[in-house]
Amino acid sequence: MRRTREVDRLRSALDRTARRHTSMPPPQVLVVAPGLELESGGSQPFHAASVGKVMTATLVAMLVEQGRFGVGSPLGKLLPASDLDGLPAAPGVDVRTDVTVEHLLTHTSGIPDFFEPPRGTRTAVSTRTVAAEPDRYWSPTALLDEARRLPARERPGQFRYGDTAFVLLGRVVEEATGEAFTEVLRTRVLEPTGMEGSSTPYSDARVPGDLDGLDVAPFWLGRHELSRALSLSLDWAGGGIVAPPADLVRFQQALHGGRLVSPETLRWMAAPRHRRRRGIHYGAGMVTVRFGEFTPPFLRGLPEPVGGLGHFATHLFYYPRQDAHVVLNFHAYRRMNQSFMTHARIARLLVDV
Incomplete structure (x- = not known):
């Protein structure tokens, strides 16, 4: 009662x-x-939004259990130089050898976040700026390029929440499987769990028209309603x-x-x-x-x-x-x-x- x-x-x-x-x-x-x-x-x-990080982390963990790589694997063994070159690192830190899958999963990589960049810096895809270009598509490469513009503030092992790490995890999934991240997510997580009404529209879209007719509840970033914004492609992985x-x-x-x-x-x-x-x-x-x-x-x-x-x-x-x-x-x-x-x-x- x-x-x-x-x-x-x-x-x-x-x-x-x-x-x-x-x-x-x-x-x-x-x-x-x-x-x-x-x-x-x-x-x-x-x-x-970042609830999806649980699914990305699950997918990564599934691949670890399959022996594709380990949580302690350094990024240089999993990703091409084009992904890693120029990413900000603290003095004496080499992203290729000193940052691991576990660092990415636990937000302790030391690589700065493009969505909430360090104080006093900005990117074109941050909480303050992304609504200014709602029709812009953000590829994983473009997102990493925005992170390259930022200074490194932490060393591997120090916690700082961020999205850049999960872009790199998405790329790890792609390199390990040879398939697009969203396809791997669909076939190994969404479909097996019965998520028949779920999709990755912002990651799959390439032009604003791809989001026409999307069935999604409205959501706001500041004063801007973004449910049809192609710029939400920033949420890839x-x-x-x-x-x-x-x-x-x-x-x-x-x-x-x-x-x-x-x-x-x-x-x-x-x-x-x-x-x-x-x-x-x-x-x-x-x-x-x-x-x-x-x-x-x-x-x-x-x-x-x-x-x-x-x-x-x-x-x-x-x-x-x-x-x-x-x-x-x-x-x-x-x-x-x-x-x-x-x-x-x-x-x-x-x-x-």
Whole structure:
């Protein structure tokens, strides 16, 4: 009875959010747990943003398990010189020999991020500039060229979240398989997990017209709505998935059900290594949320889910003890705090599952 009341209160809170923010769609929420299923905001596919990094990391881990390369393999053994030459490196660091697959997965490569570049620098494909050229296509080569313009601020082993590393991981996948990254992702992750409504439209498009008619929920970067922006090709291998909420649950069920990688590999991916900010801890392509580190004291003692976060306030998380899946889409970075408040309420509901 108490849980039913809490679910009703959460639905009411989501309805109030939708009424207050009529300029954008209501938040999309899907919770799937034993004895509890909550859906709100519709089932339209949405741009998962960096939630897609969990899938890229999974694909890389699958190739590692197949013996294609190791997590300790240096990039110079996996990628051609054209990918690596000129990438920024700290003094005395050689990207070819000193940066490994594990460094890329754990955001510890030391290679700067083109999307959120170091303070005082800028690229043409950053959070502040990408909306200025919405019809521009960004190839992996062009993205790496933007990273080449930046100074190196960290050494391998030092944590700094970024997208450049996942462009390189996408190239590692291509070189290891001889196939396009999006094709490998489709045949080895999306199709085997039953993600029939999912696609990689921003990575596959080459001209703006390729995105005409795309079924995707709107999303905003600052004041700019970008659901038809070709410039979102910047998310190649780092989060270009468009998926309905139920498909994302299917992916997690396959991942945590042992159908993609071994339990040992999954534990290695999920193990927190570095704190990005209070409550947000990164492993190898996955994120752990520790609600107890957030400011309200009543959040202490909540379960700690593992999964992925996206820039547009997208969440995909699994609660191991509760066998529960949570998917959220709040459509814009400026609603990130709201998304976490909602997620915390869901975590409190799941304590009783």
